Amino acid sequence: MIVVNDKIIKFYEGMTIADAIKEAGEMIDYMTIIMQDKSIIQYNQIDKKVSDGTNLKILRILSGG
Amino acid sequence: MWSKLLLDMKNLSVTKEPYDKEYEELGGRSLIAQYMMKNVPPTCEPLGKDNQLIICTSIFAGTRLTTAHRLSVGGKSPLTGGIKESNSGGSAAYQLAGHGIKLITVKDLPEEEGLWLLHIDAQGNASLEDASEYKGLNNYDFVEKMHEMYGDKVATISIGAAGERLYKSASLQITEFNSNHPSRAAARGGLGALMGSKGLKAVVIENPVERYQVEYADKQKFDELVSSFNKIVAAGAKKDPFHNIGTISTIEVTANNxxxxxxxxxxxxxxxxxxxxxxKFMNNLETRGGRNKVPCQPGCVVQCSNCYNDKDGKYLTSGFEYETLAIMGPNCHISDLDAVAQMDRICDNIGVDTIEAGNAVAMCMETGRIKWGDTQAALSLLKEMEEGTEFGRIMGDGCEAVGKYLGCKRIPVVKHQSLPGYDPRNTKGTGITYATSPMGADHTAGLTMGRAFDDCGRSAQAYASTKLQVAMCFSDSIMCLFAFANAANDLYLLGELMATLYGGTPDFGRISMLGVKTLLTERAYNKMAGIKAEEDRLPEFFYKEKSSATGSKFDIIDYELEVLFDF
Incomplete structure (x- = not known):
């Protein structure tokens, strides 16, 4: 299974980060930061494959500081 | 009933009085605006006897509303020459509220050479004490001494050598809840110099023996509402990069755009x-024993702060934020995270605004005094500020002072205050805020960055800036803007919380009108202080030079800026 923002979704072979985000119903744009486990994933890396058990966080910048 | 403390530095006295009924439903920025309009002549000298240092808590201080314990500091700014409200997290507002103190005002100037501190003991007794033994002591050493004397629950608001020397970039540093370091800052506008001009080294607030109990119009209803509100903020914070990483995460968005x-x-x-x-930040935290998700005040559910260690695992700095990183890092062509953290530590210790200091360093690089990206040279400049050398004192007066001294043609300031970490050519609504905010170039006054606004035309950008400037006026009166941002869809609850605390109608209009009134009061004050409409502009180079990243210039015309507040 893959966890995306606390939502559990079913893993399948060949699943990418982009696929997982779409399955979870999340949206991303240039204001979002993606964390895979504890690493930061760049926008241009979302076609990277995920492994079973990956934890993804889709985080959105709301303000500055 | 809430109290206020009135410090008279001419007579070296402190008196405690009941808090004014007319300010009952005000706090933070809204209180500072109305207090200054009534009590601080707009044409006074910022470091003269008629300016006042104002320290206050928020509208919901003393309650369980998350992040209600922001500390607001105000006065006529020695940097901008206009009204200034600078707010900070930390433990001081929580401890002031625990003593039932809503407001501290500091007026006049000492007649004799000296340094004092305001001490509020565990029983709530306030006294002005001789602090001459702490003269020249910077914030970290000062706070350590206060912890030795009063225990680790004492909260402090202090100035370092920068404030004592009246540097225009001087900050007030506040102890952070949880870490106890003096790493939270009321940084912008040189209010540390205002505090220094009054001969006031610090406010030292002991943990109260018995906490003040707030009087509610309907406590049961308030408690129900505040639990709902706090849960909404906490739920939003789970998806907030500021909670999961820290504000440094902002660079992942700004760098690519x-x-x-x-x-x-x-x-x-x-x-x-x-x-x-x-x-890199997260990796360094993990491998060196640092931590994020640190709350800077009790009850904060966003928990955006951090403790950052050096390569040997020793504590280096805390409250290491995006603004410091952006302006002292890439804006100076520096790509060494540890070096920027060290600069952050120096600035917190001597008590200066990291944005102003970083932009001052950039002036030195732009004019060739030091090379772009030379971290050792940048650190040396901050050391000069710490030592108070001739050039160090110029550095202490901030970006514009250094830029003019060195003959720089591209000085990024509005109303003498230097720009924070967002290039206005690529977030034009933010540029409009920089230009028109009574605070000078201030991102917290209305940051519009985000696709909904940045892709839109000029009118939409102006609309976004106006709306956010009003919203930030009431946010700065109530809570931390990071918590506020996570409750953006449920702000109507704030009207209900007002009613259950103060009575009256549960109408969000009382909150939004507070924002409008505060903003218009600040603009009126600045006009009376002599700040002209022509100062509501960005520096010329933003209009003329294209961003090579996007091809964009700041193309908002003067008329659009002039009519922004014709409500």
């Missing part, structure tokens, strides 16, 4: 940004 300032707002991209990015 031409918003991150690079080489004194050159408009270029900075491919090395990953060396100072969120990934």
């Amino acid at each position: 031409g918003v991150l300032p690079v080489d004194n707002f050159s408009g270029r991209l900075f491919p090395e940004y990953k060396e100072v990015g969120a990934g």
Whole structure:
């Protein structure tokens, strides 16, 4: 299974980060930061494959500081 | 009933009085605006006897509303020459509220040479004490002494050597809840110099023996509402990069969109940004025993702060934020995260605004005094500020002072205050805020960065800036803007919370009108202080130079800025 923002979704072979985000119903744009486990994933890396058990966080910048 | 403390530095007295009924439903920025309009002549000298230092808590101080314990500091700014409200997290507002103190005002000037501190003991007795033994002591050493004397629950608001020397970039540093370091800052506008001019070294607030109990119109209903509100903020915080990483995460967005300032707002991209990015930051925290998710005040559910260690695992700095990183890092062509953390530590210790200091360093690089990206030279400049050398004192007066001294043609200031970490050519609504805010170039006054606004035309950008400037006026009166942002869809609850605390109708209009009134009061004050409409502009180079990242210039015309507040 893959966890995306606390939502559990079913893993399948060949699943990418982009696929997982779409399955979870999340949206991303240039204001979002993606964390895979504890690493930061760049926008241009979302076609990277995920492994079973990956934890993804889709985080959105709301303000500055 | 809430109290206020009135410090008279001419007579070296402190008196405690009941808090004014007319200010009952005000706090933070809204209180500062109305108090200053009534009590601080707009044409007074910022470091003269008629200016007042104002320290206050928020509208919901003393309650369980998350992040209600922001501390607001106000006065006529020695940097901008206009009204200034600078707010900070930390433990001081929580402890002041625990003693039932809503407001502290400091007026006049001492007649004799000296240094004092305001001490509020565990029983709530307030006294002005001789602090001459702490003269020249910087914030970290000062706070350590206060902890030795009064225990680790004492909260402090202090100035370092910078404030004592009246540097225009001087900050007030506040102890952070949880870490106890003096790493939270009321940084912008040189209010540390205002405090220094009054001969006041610090406010030292002991943990109260018995906490003040707030009087509610309907406590049961308030408690129900505040639990709901706090849960909403907490739920939003779970998806907030500020909670999961820290504010440094902002660079992951700004770096790829031409918003991150690079080489004194050159408009270029900075491919090395990953060396100072969120990934590097998180890796260093994990491998060196640092931590994030640190709450700077009790009850905060966003918990955006951090403790950052050096390569040997020793504590280096805390409250290490995006603004410091952006302006002292890529804006100075520096890609060494540890060096920027060290600069952050120096600035917190001597008590200066890291944005002003970083932009001052960039002036030195732009004019060739030191090389772009030379971290050792940048650190040496901050050391000069610490030592108070001739050039160090110029550095202490901030970006514009250094830029003019060195003959720089591209000085990124509005109303003498230097720009924070967002290039206005690629977030034009933010540029409008920089230009028109009564605070000077201030991102917290209305940051519009985000696709909904940045892709839109000029009218939409202006609309976004106006709306956010009003919203930030009431946010700065109530809570931390990071918590506020996570409750953006449920702000109507604030009207209900007002009613259950103060009575009256549960109408959000009372909150939004507070924002409008505060903003218009600040603009009126600045006009009376002599700040002209022509100062509501960005520096010329933003209009003329294209951002090489996007091809964009700041193309908002003067008329659009002039009519922004014709409500």
